[in-house]
Amino acid sequence: MVSIALLTSLVPFFPLLGFLIVAFRSKQLSHGVTSVVACGAVLISFIISIILFTHLLGITTGEQVIRVTLFDWISVGNFTASLSFLVDPLSSLMLLIITGVGFLIHVYSIGYMHDDGGFNRFFSYLNLFVFFMLLLVMGANYLVMFIGWEGVGLCSYLLIGFWFKNQAYNDAANKAFIMNRIGDLGMLLGVILIFVHFGSIQYSEVFPNATSVDTSTITWITILLFIGAMGKSAQLPLYTWLPDAMAGPTPVSALIHAATMVTAGVYMVARNNVLYALSPIALELIMIVGLATALFAATIALKQNDIKKVLAYSTVSQLGLMFLALGLGSFTAGIFHMATHAFFKALLFLGAGSVIHAMHHEQDIRNMGGLKKYLPITFITFLIGVLAISGIPPFAGFFSKDEILASAFEHNKHNKIVWAIAVLASLLTVFYMFRLLFLTFFGKPRADHHTIEHLHESPKSITIPLIVLAILSVVGGFMGVPEVLWGSHWLSGFLAPVFAPSTELIEAHHLSHATEFILMGTVVFFTLVLIGIAYHRYVSRNHVPAADNQPLGALPNMLSNKYYVDELYDFIIVKPLYWISGLFDQIIERSGIDKLVNTIGNSVVPLSNVARLLQSGGIGYYIFVMVIGIVVILTLAVIR
Amino acid sequence: MINTIPIHYYLWLAAVLFSIGVLGVLYRRNAIIIFMCIELMLNAVNLVMVAFSSYMNDAAGQVFVFFIMAVAAAEVAVGLAILVMMYRNTKTIDINILNRLKW
Numbered sequence: 001m002v003s004i005a006l007l008t009s010l011v012p013f014f015p016l017l018g019f020l021i022v023a024f025r026s027k028q029l030s031h032g033v034t035s036v037v038a039c040g041a042v043l044i045s046f047i048i049s050i051i052l053f054t055h056l057l058g059i060t061t062g063e064q065v066i067r068v069t070l071f072d073w074i075s076v077g078n079f080t081a082s083l084s085f086l087v088d089p090l091s092s093l094m095l096l097i098i099t100g101v102g103f104l105i106h107v108y109s110i111g112y113m114h115d116d117g118g119f120n121r122f123f124s125y126l127n128l129f130v131f132f133m134l135l136l137v138m139g140a141n142y143l144v145m146f147i148g149w150e151g152v153g154l155c156s157y158l159l160i161g162f163w164f165k166n167q168a169y170n171d172a173a174n175k176a177f178i179m180n181r182i183g184d185l186g187m188l189l190g191v192i193l194i195f196v197h198f199g200s201i202q203y204s205e206v207f208p209n210a211t212s213v214d215t216s217t218i219t220w221i222t223i224l225l226f227i228g229a230m231g232k233s234a235q236l237p238l239y240t241w242l243p244d245a246m247a248g249p250t251p252v253s254a255l256i257h258a259a260t261m262v263t264a265g266v267y268m269v270a271r272n273n274v275l276y277a278l279s280p281i282a283l284e285l286i287m288i289v290g291l292a293t294a295l296f297a298a299t300i301a302l303k304q305n306d307i308k309k310v311l312a313y314s315t316v317s318q319l320g321l322m323f324l325a326l327g328l329g330s331f332t333a334g335i336f337h338m339a340t341h342a343f344f345k346a347l348l349f350l351g352a353g354s355v356i357h358a359m360h361h362e363q364d365i366r367n368m369g370g371l372k373k374y375l376p377i378t379f380i381t382f383l384i385g386v387l388a389i390s391g392i393p394p395f396a397g398f399f400s401k402d403e404i405l406a407s408a409f410e411h412n413k414h415n416k417i418v419w420a421i422a423v424l425a426s427l428l429t430v431f432y433m434f435r436l437l438f439l440t441f442f443g444k445p446r447a448d449h450h451t452i453e454h455l456h457e458s459p460k461s462i463t464i465p466l467i468v469l470a471i472l473s474v475v476g477g478f479m480g481v482p483e484v485l486w487g488s489h490w491l492s493g494f495l496a497p498v499f500a501p502s503t504e505l506i507e508a509h510h511l512s513h514a515t516e517f518i519l520m521g522t523v524v525f526f527t528l529v530l531i532g533i534a535y536h537r538y539v540s541r542n543h544v545p546a547a548d549n550q551p552l553g554a555l556p557n558m559l560s561n562k563y564y565v566d567e568l569y570d571f572i573i574v575k576p577l578y579w580i581s582g583l584f585d586q587i588i589e590r591s592g593i594d595k596l597v598n599t600i601g602n603s604v605v606p607l608s609n610v611a612r613l614l615q616s617g618g619i620g621y622y623i624f625v626m627v628i629g630i631v632v633i634l635t636l637a638v639i640r
Numbered sequence: 641m642i643n644t645i646p647i648h649y650y651l652w653l654a655a656v657l658f659s660i661g662v663l664g665v666l667y668r669r670n671a672i673i674i675f676m677c678i679e680l681m682l683n684a685v686n687l688v689m690v691a692f693s694s695y696m697n698d699a700a701g702q703v704f705v706f707f708i709m710a711v712a713a714a715e716v717a718v719g720l721a722i723l724v725m726m727y728r729n730t731k732t733i734d735i736n737i738l739n740r741l742k743w
Binding site: 619 | 662665666669735736738739740
């Protein structure tokens, strides 16, 4: 029997090995070998994750954690930073999602990327990404987490700009990287502040001592860390990179920009739940940002016509909901929604990828329609995904979303505005998701004749991951059935040890079962009504969104232009930055530094023309000068 | 007997010898004369050393003088060899002929 410690360190090892093999043999390896190596590496990690998970479940006495220290990395004075891993219920859950969903997406990519020239490069990036993501969630200190944090950002950049011959895609990759850098700076400052105040960056030393540091410091730390989460998890105001990140291949959007990397911020906040629980201000901030993002992105998604853009804004909106849950102090609900979201959003993206694949890289839903009879498996799985995200019972999204809405309702006894906005955001989600579904799969085909002739269901490597994810989207919610529906909420019991220190700090409210029933019923009722409206509008009346050049009303125009946020950022940040750099280029660079250097260079020649006269070649003269020199030196010495 | 001659006599003599050496080096163009003047300066220094050595009752100064004489002998050997080569090449020993050491 191999030791648990060894197994734990093998989890990130295999994707790294896969990356090294594929990356350094990318010219020689055939597509088949690459697929086996890359998928196999993630599959092995997944199997080990299951073993670790069952091992954790088996621990009944004492702490439910596995701690592994590989080696001390930095050791200065009494500060040590080690490369060490921590597997507790939270990271174990993350491991299962990352390796499980990651494996399915790897398999999907075999079919999706099969005729792409960069097949091997793509898989090497994917494996590298999985490696860094595992480091992020397994790290037992902030340093290892930060390495993973930066690493996934790098892989995100590489994969968004995967088709680097298209300059627009490169710009999108740059945008993602720069936006993330802004957040990462906050993250880094937060970690430094933790080190300054706690003298350690090990979770096991920081969390128990959290109460000994004053609240304002904790608030600063938590807000700085949250700025990192804003960048990585695409929250207001740093969200604009995520919709542009859709430039990457669709499996990338599913894996990185829906299921795993963008949830790193949620994981990070949940991991630091003790610190956040100590700072009501930070929690309030997270709640507001999450709520605003959820509503803001949901409204934009209403008017997007690119199948992946709709899903991207939906992801931003759902991430907002997760942060709302975290901000309300119900960390379990946030993690729960993250898990179910990983299933159904990966499913939706992969389904969208299947459609795009079948339509020969057409992404505009105005040119689709009627696809359900050509792509039956894609249609059914996509439908399940849409039902899950809309929160139709008993699909996965229903339970997790309902839990968030319930905690929003109990947040404030007298003021239900938070709950109302959250409900509005989730109802908007229902509408735009069904709009997407109806426009894509229902009605008459709007594609050109040639495309329709070639429409065909995607290969097995694409449909099987879809089916598996669809099953997960159906049953995924059962890990957190609330008591009101005669469940036991297994997930909250499982995660309880992780969140135990913060549950002590945040006062819990409990709704009566009757209230909870009414809330659920109301939301489900309005959900069904909205589905009906969407059906009426997009199927019965065959409404198709207007072409780009047709005039819209003021509000739709604003929505389809994403509230002009990109233009605003361009105007208040990018343009002034270019202007200032232009100014610096002209004044400081050209007429300052350049002029100084050139003047020095130019004055050397005339000066040396004078200086060379000293060197006449006459020996008598040299000796004379030497004697004078000696006399002067001696005189000075004597005078002194 | 040496005690009867005060130290500053030696110093004046050495100073005069040294100055003659310096002026010789500066004024004359004949390389051999310049060479001799350098020797004159060296010997002025030697004289000072010996005088002080006796005055202070310290043998170290006289040891230095031996070193200087040995080095001077070596220097003369090299220097005269250079002069021979110079004469062979230019048929003169006027130092102003050697004015090519410039940029």
